[in-house]
Amino acid sequence: MIIGVLILFFIFIPLTVGVLVHFRDTPENISYESDTYTTDSVEFLYDLTYADEEGEETHEQEIFDEIFQMIDEAEDFLLIDMFLFNDDYDHGDPELDFPQLSRELSDALIHKKAQNPDMEIIFITDPINTFYRTYLPPHIEDMKRAGIQVHQTDLDPLRDSNPLYSSFYRSYLQWFGDSRAGWLPNVLRPEGPEVNLRSYFSMLNFKANHRKTIMHESAAIITSANPHDASFYHSNTAFKVGGPVLEDLMVSERAVLDMAGVDTEVFDGFDIDTGDETGEYEVQLVTESRIKVQMLEMIEGTGAGDAIRTGIFYISDRDVIQALKDALDRGVEVQMVLDVNQDAFGNEKIGIPNKPVAAELMDHENPPEIRWYESHGEQYHAKFMMAETDGEVTVTAGTTNFTRRNLDDYNLETNLVVSGGEDTELMTEIMEYYERIWDNEEGTYTSDYDVHSEDIWWKNILYRIQENLGTSTF
Known part of the structure; x- marks a missing residue:
């Protein structure tokens, strides 16, 4: 009898939690739709990997060239939200060798902050880059040390995409919290650093801050490209845009930090150049x-x-x-x-x-x-x-x-x-x-x-x- 009751509660509690989370309200300004604006300030960018007419593998890349240029041009602030921002892959595989894109981006931001100590640089990213808060990669640690605001997204307020697991996780496993202890192999980077069960518990929720955006006071790029070393040669697309839609992008990104309980008062001081609200x-x-x-x-x-x-x-x-x-x-x-x-x-x-x-x-x-x-x-x-x-x-x-x-x-x-x-x-x-x-x-x-x-x-x-x-x- 007692065992039966315990089993019932073991099932009933996650079921109840799953239903409540499924029907919860979306956080404010998450699932956002702006007004429609007219502008001439919009460009299409792309990266392509392909075989040329001689059969040689060829790379054409525009997106991160433009992103690095935006970092150079920023005068008032930089607001960046990137999903994969790491050098995680099997470095022991001799067939895998990629440019150090994540380090190049972090170094560019650190250099920008050194040149402009009073400029606010805010970098939002996904917990996957720290294997769900198990360790802090050196390039991210260097950014924080340089005075750049680095924030990991709190995914908990979002609905659960893997409810069979996540309902159980929310009921029982999340209370174990996070840990820097490492004793299990790192599935994202086989040569380490090691991780722990709590990391895998978090990972199996299968949801993410999958955004890839960067903006300053007069332009933004919204792209499919990640600053991830092993993604360097992927084929991607992007739009670069200016005008009043930048204010909406800032609202949507501020919502991510509000969801995590971060003080976002600094956003009130960001001046955006909305430009001429006309165009084709x-x-x-x-x-x-x-x-x-x-x-x-x-x-x-x-x-x-x-x-x-x-x-x-x-x-x-x-x-x-x-x-x-x-x-x-x-x-x-x-x-x-x-x-x-x-x-x-x-x-x-x-x-x-x-x-x-x-x-x-x-x-x-x-x-x-x-x-x-x-x-x-x-x-x-x-x-x-x-x-x-x-x-x-x-x-x-x-x-x-x-x-x-x-x-x-x-x-x-x-x-x-x-x-x-x-x-x-x-x-x-x-x-x-x-x-x-x-x-x-x-x-x-x-x-x-x-x-x-x-x-x-x-x-x-x-x-x-x-x-x-x-x-x-x-």
């Missing part, structure tokens, strides 16, 4: 689930003769997949460039979720056109969608994978939505980027669907279980 482009900032709302509206707003073109690292969200099927049934042309999901920093992956989703879409009565981005060990890490309707083009791009975790208020995410005429300079540039990789212009970027197609029953089932229950990292 419309821009809007969206975060978290507001990205999904806007994305679905983009898809649902297309009809026969229109086109949707995507470049995607992960796609798994069932609502987005169904919306694409409905668009195909309306006669919309849908093109998709997908990552093969086979490489992750030297570790082999099994193609989930993109291969099962691609097979499902190709089995649809009106299938899309799908091409795979050819990997050389790196990832096609872009996350964008472009809708072409009646001479207008709308693009959503930023940090957000097309997955339940990224779109349903589990992770922190930021996207910029940009609209303009198809003949404008910006939209022409974006469409030329897409046509370049789709048509393999002056190099090899993508391959036909059949090259990497796969329809394996157990992978299809595994993808559905992982997507619905949140038991994976996508």
Whole structure:
């Protein structure tokens, strides 16, 4: 009898906690949508890894070049929010050798602070970079020592993407707290430093501050690129923007620190140059689930003769997949460039979720056109969608994978939505980027669907279980 009661409470308490967390309110200014502004101050940036016409691996990179330039140009403040900010990978693998991007970025910020001691530099990041508060990497420790505000995001106020585990974690495991003790192997960096059970307890919640933004008083970059050494050669996209939308970006980033209980009074002293509020482009900032709302509206707003073109690292969200099927049934042309999901920093992956989703879409009565981005060990890490309707083009791009975790208020995410005429300079540039990789212009970027197609029953089932229950990292 007593054992039965104990088992009942052991199940009942996590179940109750899980329900309460699922229906909790989103923290203020998390899941944020700005007004729509007009501006000419918006640029498209990209990084590409591909094989040139001679078959040599080639890298074109713009994003972090522009980020370093922004750091140099900042005069009043710098506000940065980056997910992966470390040199974690298997340094013992002789085939893995990457530039020290995380150290270069930290050194640039330290140098900026030394030149401008009174400038506020605020750096927000995810607990994954300290293996969930087990240790402090040297480059982050150096930044704090230099007077830069470094804040790890408190993920606890967010809903739980992995509720079967997280409800148990919240009920019983979180009370063990954090620890600097290390005695277990570090799965992110095999040669150390060692970590502990509490670190793994936190990691298995599978949620993150996945944002990748930087802003100063007159410009911001919202990107899919991480300042992570092993991510250096990934193919990514970004928007650089100015104007009044910067005030909204600051509101959304301030909310992350408010959620962690950080005193954000310093933000009141930041002066933003909103510039001229006129131009030929419309821009809007969206975060978290507001990205999904806007994305679905983009898809649902297309009809026969229109086109949707995507470049995607992960796609798994069932609502987005169904919306694409409905668009195909309306006669919309849908093109998709997908990552093969086979490489992750030297570790082999099994193609989930993109291969099962691609097979499902190709089995649809009106299938899309799908091409795979050819990997050389790196990832096609872009996350964008472009809708072409009646001479207008709308693009959503930023940090957000097309997955339940990224779109349903589990992770922190930021996207910029940009609209303009198809003949404008910006939209022409974006469409030329897409046509370049789709048509393999002056190099090899993508391959036909059949090259990497796969329809394996157990992978299809595994993808559905992982997507619905949140038991994976996508």
